[in-house]
Amino acid sequence: MSESTVHFFPSEPLVALLGNPNCGKTALFNLLTGSRQKVANYSGVTVERKEGRLLLESGKNIRILDLPGAYSLYPRSLDERVTCNVLLGRAEGEKRPDLVLCILSAMNLRRNLRLVLAAQRLGLPCVVVLNMLDIAKRQGLQIDIAALSKELGLPVITSVGIQSNGADDIKKFLSELDWRNLNNISTGTSDATLENVASHIAHAESDNVQVQRILQNLGLDQIIPDQLSDRLDSVLLHPVFGPIILVALLFCIFQAVFSWATVPMELIKTSVEYLGAQITEVLPNSWLRSLLINGILAGLGGVVIFLPQILILFFFILLLEESGYLPRAAYLLDRVMGSVGLSGRSFIPLLSSFACAIPGIMATRSISNARDRLVTILIAPMMTCSARLPVYALLISAFIPEQKLWAGIDLQGLVLFLLYLAGIFGAMAVAWILKRFTSEQFRMNALMMELPSYHLPRLGNLAISLWQRAEIFLRRVGGIILIMTVGLWALSSFPLPPEGATLSPIQYSFAGMLGQALAHVFSPIGFNWEISIALVPGMAAREVVVSSLATVYALSSSSADAAEALVPLISSTWSLATALSLLAWFVFAPQCLSTIAAVKRETGGWKIPVIMLSYLFGLAYIASFITYRIAIFFNLG
Numbered sequence: 001m002s003e004s005t006v007h008f009f010p011s012e013p014l015v016a017l018l019g020n021p022n023c024g025k026t027a028l029f030n031l032l033t034g035s036r037q038k039v040a041n042y043s044g045v046t047v048e049r050k051e052g053r054l055l056l057e058s059g060k061n062i063r064i065l066d067l068p069g070a071y072s073l074y075p076r077s078l079d080e081r082v083t084c085n086v087l088l089g090r091a092e093g094e095k096r097p098d099l100v101l102c103i104l105s106a107m108n109l110r111r112n113l114r115l116v117l118a119a120q121r122l123g124l125p126c127v128v129v130l131n132m133l134d135i136a137k138r139q140g141l142q143i144d145i146a147a148l149s150k151e152l153g154l155p156v157i158t159s160v161g162i163q164s165n166g167a168d169d170i171k172k173f174l175s176e177l178d179w180r181n182l183n184n185i186s187t188g189t190s191d192a193t194l195e196n197v198a199s200h201i202a203h204a205e206s207d208n209v210q211v212q213r214i215l216q217n218l219g220l221d222q223i224i225p226d227q228l229s230d231r232l233d234s235v236l237l238h239p240v241f242g243p244i245i246l247v248a249l250l251f252c253i254f255q256a257v258f259s260w261a262t263v264p265m266e267l268i269k270t271s272v273e274y275l276g277a278q279i280t281e282v283l284p285n286s287w288l289r290s291l292l293i294n295g296i297l298a299g300l301g302g303v304v305i306f307l308p309q310i311l312i313l314f315f316f317i318l319l320l321e322e323s324g325y326l327p328r329a330a331y332l333l334d335r336v337m338g339s340v341g342l343s344g345r346s347f348i349p350l351l352s353s354f355a356c357a358i359p360g361i362m363a364t365r366s367i368s369n370a371r372d373r374l375v376t377i378l379i380a381p382m383m384t385c386s387a388r389l390p391v392y393a394l395l396i397s398a399f400i401p402e403q404k405l406w407a408g409i410d411l412q413g414l415v416l417f418l419l420y421l422a423g424i425f426g427a428m429a430v431a432w433i434l435k436r437f438t439s440e441q442f443r444m445n446a447l448m449m450e451l452p453s454y455h456l457p458r459l460g461n462l463a464i465s466l467w468q469r470a471e472i473f474l475r476r477v478g479g480i481i482l483i484m485t486v487g488l489w490a491l492s493s494f495p496l497p498p499e500g501a502t503l504s505p506i507q508y509s510f511a512g513m514l515g516q517a518l519a520h521v522f523s524p525i526g527f528n529w530e531i532s533i534a535l536v537p538g539m540a541a542r543e544v545v546v547s548s549l550a551t552v553y554a555l556s557s558s559s560a561d562a563a564e565a566l567v568p569l570i571s572s573t574w575s576l577a578t579a580l581s582l583l584a585w586f587v588f589a590p591q592c593l594s595t596i597a598a599v600k601r602e603t604g605g606w607k608i609p610v611i612m613l614s615y616l617f618g619l620a621y622i623a624s625f626i627t628y629r630i631a632i633f634f635n636l637g
């Protein structure tokens, strides 16, 4: 008996968005479907296909697919392959699209048009969408739409991906389309297969000639330099000033994370304390009150307080992303990355890892070289993700005095900057070692990376993206962090202490016993049993360590029911050596199960995640040990 898989596809027509990287596909996808997929001003943002729905004015429902950007239909990296597979109808669980919307950036017709020609050969009904028309107009670029349509033999629509009504022409066109006779709009011939490299090269050559002819006929064959971008680049990419500006910029960001956040943090703290006082007043002393105050309020309040700092950091990251500065930073760092065996290509995935290692690991799909991709995956968790920020901020607030150094530099911000640097240097060191041990000959690949033109970030978009960030964080607080906190509260409250017990009740609980057992492993690096307990639920997500510490301390503190602030508590009970050691631990420790799961998914097995777990835990332990011993030596115990 033979087996076969039958796929049932939704009956609605499927429309795929195809285009070069960074031409605005996702921006249009979001406008068309009301989704909120990530948009940023550099290539390779989308690495997976994403589906959305659009209800047309005609009452018809259609499905829209956002695809990773592609320069050609001859895939060189995993993300380009996704696009090709979809267009060829080879993508698993997806039918071949009924219609392709070829998105062109009006700012780079020469390269964008080549893809249109390749798409036409696929034999799918094709419509051209000319995007970024606002910039084209601003720069005085006149494009004769009717003539372009005639040259290509395809309908041409225009759009502006950053205006709320910028996709209206597309919607109108799709509404008026005769979906039963789609082949009428295409002049494509269906002889394309991707197997034939020779024919691909032959096509590429004739495509170049054809594009040149089209541009000539439209009077667009002159390359118009983007003067503003060029002028900015002459400073920002300057061999001496460029790197100085980059470092100064990052430094200022970390300063702001501490100095701007004080007021909103104070506000959150007061609200939590107020809420705790209210609960204490209305509820009698019971396990319920303990759960609410010592469990939930202490735990969640302990984490939520870091929301302002996370948002400030993201505000700057988004600013850099939208402006187009990020790929420039990759360009500036290419030489440094090259010296440890990585290419500038790894920069964007590594940078995404500062938000969270998971999108960073996914973004490695745009790295075509398999070895480079693997090394990037292995070091991505060392980039300081936003979940570490609460841990760092807590320890810094407790142990680093709020003090100004010379030139008004804030000491706490400086320490945070150094911690981020420690992660980066750790990652570079590991990459360098991996370079020595990989059998492949070490090669210097020239970085081929597109530098987008600078865009002025739009405040509305920034606000929406920041709100999304806040939402993600708060959902974590209300989800995994809440669950772990309540679980830990239960484990720390039961069993109840025996009659006449002298120690604090938590020491007789399950969690207390576990903490004391673990403390044997962790005492050489200076962790007490409270920290040891918190590390266990902290495997679920790093911030949980903070909420867990808050809960553990709330339960073991003598002043029974008031939800006390964690900062003064730990600064009075831990030594500086312990705090420094814990900071070192968090620079390296893979305290996050979802990252491990993502690595398994992306590498297709357990081998790499197991290697990663062991080397990162090993590294964390060694780093903490050294830090602790040095601190003790200098009498900081």
Ligand SMILES: Nc1nc2c(ncn2[C@@H]2O[C@H](COP(=O)(O)OP(=O)(O)OP(=O)(O)O)[C@@H](O)[C@H]2O)c(=O)[nH]1
Residues within 6 Å of the ligand: 019, 020, 021, 022, 023, 024, 025, 026, 027, 028, 038, 039, 040, 041, 042, 043, 044, 045, 046, 047, 067, 068, 069, 070, 131, 132, 133, 134, 135, 159, 160, 161, 162, 322, 455
């Ligand atoms: N000025 C202007 N900017 C646009 C327009 N459309 C998109 N953008 C900006 O162009 C950049 C790239 O947009 P994306 O939608 O991420 O591009 P993409 O084609 O999905 O890119 P990849 O996912 O990397 O292939 C972002 O900064 C957008 O805000 C437009 O019509 N005008």
Ligand SMILES: [Mg+2]
Residues within 6 Å of the ligand: 025, 026, 027, 038, 045, 046, 067, 068, 069
């Ligand atoms: Mg995209």
